[in-house]
Amino acid sequence: MPNARVAVIRCDTYDSRGVDAAVARGLSLLGGAAEFVRTGERIVLKPNLLVASAPERVVTTHPAVFSAVARELAAAGAVLSWGDSPGFGTTLGVGKRAGIAAAAGQLGIPLADFDRGRVISFPDGRLIKQFTLAEGVASADGLVTLPKLKTHALTRMTGAVKNQFGCIPGLLKNEFHSRMPDVERFSQMLVDLNRLIRPRLTVMDAIVAMEGNGPRGGDPRQVGVLLISDDPVAVDALGCRIMALDAGLVDTVTYGEQWGLGSSTEIEILGDELPVLADFVVNRRHVSTTGGAMSGPLVKRLITPRPFIAPERCTRCGTCVKVCPVQPKAVGFPAGDTTRVPEHDYGHCIRCYCCQEMCPERAIGVKVPPLGRLIRR
Ligand code: SF4
Ligand code: SF4
Known part of the structure; x- marks a missing residue:
């Protein structure tokens, strides 16, 4: 039942x-x-x-x-x-x-x-x-x-x-x-x-x-x-x-x-019948997000997906910097220069993806580092 x-x-x-x-x-x-x-x-x-x-x-x-x-x-x-x-x-x-x-x-x-x-x-x-x-x-x-x-x-x-x-x-x-x-x-x-x-x-x-x-x-x-x-x-x-x-x-x-x-x-x-869209674009990798035993800093840096900025889309609005929850910020304007595209500090970044989530210009994507691509389905 x-x-x-x-x-x-x-x-x-x-x-x-x-x-x-x-x-x-x-x-x-x-x-x-x-x-x-x-x-x-x-x-x-x-x-x-x-x-x-x-x-x-x-x-x-x-x-x-x-x-x-x-x-x-x-x-x-x-x-x-x-x-x-x-x-x-x-x-x-x-x-x-x-x-x-x-x-x-x-x-x-x-x-x-x-x-x-x-x-x-x-x-x-x-x-x-x-x-x-x-x-x-x-x-x-x-x-x-x-x-x-x-x-x-x-x-x-x-x-x-x-x-x-x-x-x-x-x-x-x-x-x-x-x-x-x-x-x-x-x-x-x-x-x-x-x-x-x-x-x-x-x-x-x-x-x-x-x-x-x-x-x-x-x-x-x-x-x-x-x-x-x-x-x-x-x-x-x-x-x-x-x-x-x-x-x-x-x-x-x-x-x-x-x-x-x-x-x-x-x-x-x-x-009604539930539609199933086999080609829906979603992350289906088996170990692809930050989690559990896979969350140590080195592992995180080497294999977990990281946010990246497409410079041609970035308007330097600073939203990503504002919403980053870690201190010091894991994304920021280089040398404080707000005319330049922000950069990520992957050593600090906790992979919460708030920057990707909030970017108003769709300028931030997420990609798996090369080692991560090797060890995942
Ligand atoms: S939120 Fe997006 S558009 Fe704004 S500065 Fe960051 S990357 Fe650039
Ligand atoms: S993923 Fe999270 S911690 Fe990393 S830069 Fe973006 S907002 Fe900051």
């Missing part, structure tokens, strides 16, 4: 009527929105608002998906708010650019407080016993997560589980990168964070996903589905299947299952 149910709903465009109908159909297959929220409950909607980017760039959750879910939950009696703590910029600024602020405004949904944090003790945490959550999350009765299906340099894919990282306000996110630079511990932290928050519902926007140099600098890829479930691990496992990526290589899925957050194998699919 499967212990996770995921509604897979075909939806080929962001036309609002089509998305509304798809979300309504998916929720109805799962018993209706009232299965997930009760009348009068304060529910915060958490789209992926990584950085200020227009919807057609597919960096952020599309506003049509946000609106469709919001309407259903409001009709079920939920009292809604919205927010995210972006990787760069303010919640409102990013929300405006992504079209979410306007969508929320039309529906009368206020912005939640994602600037201030509240310390929450979590004795059940397997790795982390205390988190600082955004006040808007800490004070809500529940959270509905609205991730976007994208590739990610550190975690291979970003979807439902990783979306909750934006519930940690501001620069506290950077601290986690520097405290747990290997992907295994970082993913375990994300699983604990999800075990604390326990999203009521996940609606993944995989109508147009991102492949390649994600989660910001990749390319749009038409997939044409929404994934809807109360199990974020199952949604991510199916996200991997769409990408033709072995979910066993994604630590948020592996630990999500092991630590009781959800199921990655026993999944009942409701609705």
Whole structure:
């Protein structure tokens, strides 16, 4: 008997009527929105608002998906708010650019407080016993997560589980990168964070996903589905299947299952057939990210993928330098000269890929050093 149910709903465009109908159909297959929220409950909607980017760039959750879910939950009696703590910029600024602020405004949904944090003790945490959550999350009765299906340099894919990282306000996110630079511990932290928050519902926007140099600098890829479930691990496992990526290589899925957050194998699919895109551009190398015993400094320098800058694309904006979480910075302007292309110090770099993630010009890619190419599949 499967212990996770995921509604897979075909939806080929962001036309609002089509998305509304798809979300309504998916929720109805799962018993209706009232299965997930009760009348009068304060529910915060958490789209992926990584950085200020227009919807057609597919960096952020599309506003049509946000609106469709919001309407259903409001009709079920939920009292809604919205927010995210972006990787760069303010919640409102990013929300405006992504079209979410306007969508929320039309529906009368206020912005939640994602600037201030509240310390929450979590004795059940397997790795982390205390988190600082955004006040808007800490004070809500529940959270509905609205991730976007994208590739990610550190975690291979970003979807439902990783979306909750934006519930940690501001620069506290950077601290986690520097405290747990290997992907295994970082993913375990994300699983604990999800075990604390326990999203009521996940609606993944995989109508147009991102492949390649994600989660910001990749390319749009038409997939044409929404994934809807109360199990974020199952949604991510199916996200991997769409990408033709072995979910066993994604630590948020592996630990999500092991630590009781959800199921990655026993999944009942409701609705439509799950598309599988064998040529989806994603990292399928077996040992390709920083992790576990492979995370010593020499190993890291010699074999783990490293960020690199394409000079012809770089505008010298300095974003990569600002977001680098290590001290001293592992990427910087040579001799402080801001007219030159920044350079990486690979001896210092912890391979968190925040610079690659945040570069607004898609000037930073990730490549495997020659030795790493020799010893990996
Ligand atoms: S963020 Fe990108 S464009 Fe800006 S300085 Fe760094 S590499 Fe250049
Ligand atoms: S240089 Fe880039 S990948 Fe390296 S630590 Fe800084 S932000 Fe992370």
